[in-house]
Amino acid sequence: MSDPVLQVRDLKKHFPVRTGVLSRVTNHVKAVDGLTFDIMPGETFALVGESGCGKSTTGRTILRLTGATGGQVLYNGEDVLGAAGERMRKLRKEMQIVFQDPYSALNPRMTVGAAIGEILRVHGIATGTGARERVEEVLVRCGLEPYHFDRYPHEFSGGQRQRVVIARALALDPRFIVADEPISALDVSIQSQIINLLEDLQDSFNLTYLFISHDLGVVRHMADRVGVMYLGKLVEVADKREFYREPLHPYSQALLSAIPVSDPAVKKKRIILKGDVPSPANPPAGCPFHTRCPKVMDVCRSVVPELKSTPSGHQVACHLIHPPR
Numbered sequence: 061m062s063d064p065v066l067q068v069r070d071l072k073k074h075f076p077v078r079t080g081v082l083s084r085v086t087n088h089v090k091a092v093d094g095l096t097f098d099i100m101p102g103e104t105f106a107l108v109g110e111s112g113c114g115k116s117t118t119g120r121t122i123l124r125l126t127g128a129t130g131g132q133v134l135y136n137g138e139d140v141l142g143a144a145g146e147r148m149r150k151l152r153k154e155m156q157i158v159f160q161d162p163y164s165a166l167n168p169r170m171t172v173g174a175a176i177g178e179i180l181r182v183h184g185i186a187t188g189t190g191a192r193e194r195v196e197e198v199l200v201r202c203g204l205e206p207y208h209f210d211r212y213p214h215e216f217s218g219g220q221r222q223r224v225v226i227a228r229a230l231a232l233d234p235r236f237i238v239a240d241e242p243i244s245a246l247d248v249s250i251q252s253q254i255i256n257l258l259e260d261l262q263d264s265f266n267l268t269y270l271f272i273s274h275d276l277g278v279v280r281h282m283a284d285r286v287g288v289m290y291l292g293k294l295v296e297v298a299d300k301r302e303f304y305r306e307p308l309h310p311y312s313q314a315l316l317s318a319i320p321v322s323d324p325a326v327k328k329k330r331i332i333l334k335g336d337v338p339s340p341a342n343p344p345a346g347c348p349f350h351t352r353c354p355k356v357m358d359v360c361r362s363v364v365p366e367l368k369s370t371p372s373g374h375q376v377a378c379h380l381i382h383p384p385r
């Protein structure tokens with residue numbers, strides 16, 4: 061068995077909350093609070109959960125687009141959070157991101173060719189004619205035309221812009237891509253085209269994806285393994301088939317019960333969660349989900365459940381599955 065491409069260990073990202081005229085730090089928002097997981101070569105690992113659960117912050121912290129508060133990220137065994145200089149430049153080339161909103165991800169004053177060409181120049185890959193050839197090559201590979209090199213972002217449709225964003229990530233020949241809600245800003249009619257493109261590129265270039273999404277229907281199609289986040293923590297990690305067949309965490313069960321079923325003969329009971337997600341600045345004691353859990357027990361209000369594996373390798377943080385001793 062090969063080694064993981066990415067190893068995330070106890071990753072934390074806490075944002076300070078400042079109050080008063082002196083802007084004193086009075087609290088912290090624990091957006092990412094102790095995540096540990098691996099991603100294998102060529103795998104798509106999906107992070108799912110409601111908005112605000114810390115999925116996007118996790119992706120950005122792994123790529124060092126925002127600084128980590130603690131923990132470790134290893135990319136092919138190399139320490140990402142501690143890398144500097146040439147080593148960091150090499151890591152940045154291999155680890156790319158596709159953002160959710162293709163409208164704000166592109167500079168409106170630069171042609172697509174100039175924007176992607178600049179990235180190639182900064183990384184010392186190509187300039188001049190060589191850069192033009194490389195940019196046209198990745199545009200075509202992403203379903204665009206060579207003449208799009210000279211176009212500005214406003215001249216593209218939403219789907220085409222996301223293709224440009226993907227081409228920009230692909231230009232540096234990366235191995236690992238964080239796809240942060242890559243289709244949620246697009247019309248439903250073109251979402252599947254972008255999903256097909258991401259899958260096609262993964263097959264062609266043996267890419268590894270961290271796929272961030274709130275859409276469990278898309279994740280079912282796209283992922284190999286699924287990690288469910290709640291209030292900055294992973295509450296369940298499982299192989300996709302096992303996760304959709306038998307989710308173990310009550311939060312995952314509620315999320316999956318909300319997916320529409322196409323067959324009217326299949327009756328599915330929707331689990332409606334009560335209340336809102338608590339503030340990550342003031343998370344509940346014990347199990348972070350206990351304020352909304354339909355199966356809450358006394359122990360859940362005081363003892364934090366650890367993310368532990370079942371014999372089949374299905375990880376879950378719940379006292380129902382792993383009763384405290």
Ligand code: SF4
Pocket residue numbers: 309310311347348349350351353354355356357360365377378379380
């Ligand atoms: Fe629900 Fe308790 Fe399990 Fe938390 S530990 S998910 S509150 S049953």
